[in-house]
Amino acid sequence: MSFSNINDHWLVGARACPSPHYNQRPDGEEISLLVIHNISLPPGQFDGPYIEQFFQGQLDASKHPYFAEIADLRVSAHLLIRRDGSVIQFVPFNERAWHAGASCFDGREQCNDFSIGIELEGTDDLPYTDPQYQALATITRTLMQYYPAITCDRITGHEHIAPGRKTDPGPAFDWPYYNSLIAK
Template sequence: MSFSRIDDHWLAGARACPSPHYNSRPDSEDISLLVVHNISLPPGQFDGPYIEQFFQGNLDADAHPYFAQIRDLRVSAHLLIRRDGSVIQFVPFNERAWHAGISCFDGRQQCNDFSIGIELEGTDTLPYTDQQYQSLAAITQTLMQYYPAITRDRITGHQHIAPGRKTDPGHVFDWERLHLLLYTA
């Protein structure tokens, strides 16, 4: 699958699944950070419909005991990369997705204002798949082309912008592998 084009802030090749959990950025031109996350719902389980439902605000809290804990959260990300490398887009890139929460990068607070959030279907402790790294690298190259303020040194993990509060994408995420793929893919 090719992720080499963005049309009106939507990634070509991604499946659109619009979320109501977003709002306008303070400056829609200020897109200068890429934040990598992970998510699995229920925790540690993959391939179900629950992440999409969660980001769309229609997660059935009775479908799993864990869901009662998150039933009132209103969160989203711009993209989700599934274990097979397929991609779902929830929020157009020029809008503010609600992924980073209380956060700081390079002295600047409120990272949602100027970042793109990409969720990898996974956990902090299980290795990510080859397909996920390939998709993430291809998408990152495209994002860097369309939003040139996102540079190699402005790609980070949730754990780095919210230390002590967040741990994703975790110690198993291979940053060196991603950086190598960015320049060889």
């Protein structure tokens, strides 16, 4: 999939899996930030159905001890990029996904108001896959085209907007490699 087009704020080629965990952005708010995250459920395990269930508010707390801690949380992201590079969209880009929490970028708090959140299936300390980087780079270029206030200096990690509270995408994320891909 090329992921090089957006139709009505949905990424063409991504599988739609709508989440109830979103709301409207403040009136007139311009999308101007891209936040990169990671997630794996259970922690360190990949390819299961649990991330989708979590973002849809359908995570069964009895399936894993960790799930009992998070099952009642109401969170989402705009996109999830799986280990194989496949992409799932949970929230249309023009709406506010609940991914950043308490956050601050360039002196502005409440980053959910003006950002798009992309989750990479992974952990802070395991390398991300090349298909993930390729998909992320293509999507980034597409987002920058459709939402021109997102520029290279307005792409950040969750760890940078919520320091001390969040650590993702972590030291395993290769920022120089990613930046070289989006420059192509």
